Amino acid sequence: MTTYEGVRSALQHKHEELRQRLGKIQRNLRATPALDSEEQAIEHENDEVLDHLDDSSRAEMEMIEAALARISAGTYAICVQCGGNISAERLVALPYTTTCIACAT
Numbered sequence: 001m002t003t004y005e006g007v008r009s010a011l012q013h014k015h016e017e018l019r020q021r022l023g024k025i026q027r028n029l030r031a032t033p034a035l036d037s038e039e040q041a042i043e044h045e046n047d048e049v050l051d052h053l054d055d056s057s058r059a060e061m062e063m064i065e066a067a068l069a070r071i072s073a074g075t076y077a078i079c080v081q082c083g084g085n086i087s088a089e090r091l092v093a094l095p096y097t098t099t100c101i102a103c104a105t
Contacts, residue, residue, distance in 0.1 A: 004071045007095055011071075015064045018057045025054045060096075067096035079103050 029050050070076040077086045081103040090101055097104070 004076055007076070007091070008068060008071050011064050011068055011095060015061055015068075018061045018064070022054060022057050022061075025050050025057070029054070063096040066098070070098075 029047060067076065070078075077088075077091060078084070079086055079100040080098045082100065084100050084102070086097060086100045090097055
């Protein structure tokens with residue numbers, strides 16, 4: 001077992017939650033629109049929110065996938081900008097970060 005098995009497990013769990021959320025969002029976006037014009041306006045606003053949630057969920061999934069790849073490659077806690085170590089505290093706060101705190105600011 002590697003040092004980051006707990007992190008890997010948590011990231012995989014979060015990834016699965018996001019995958020399920022995306023499925024629900026997609027089903028809602030494909031739902032038959034209402035015939036009433038007022039309801040259509042409300043549904044349009046809801047669709048805009050769902051589109052944003054879809055985009056942000058997909059982006060978060062990509063970051064999680066990249067973090068899982070870095071764990072597998074043994075480069076998880078290494079800053080991609082300076083090559084230094086990313087602190088454990090930072091990784092706990094943002095498990096898919098790619099930079100140390102110095103490079104992030």
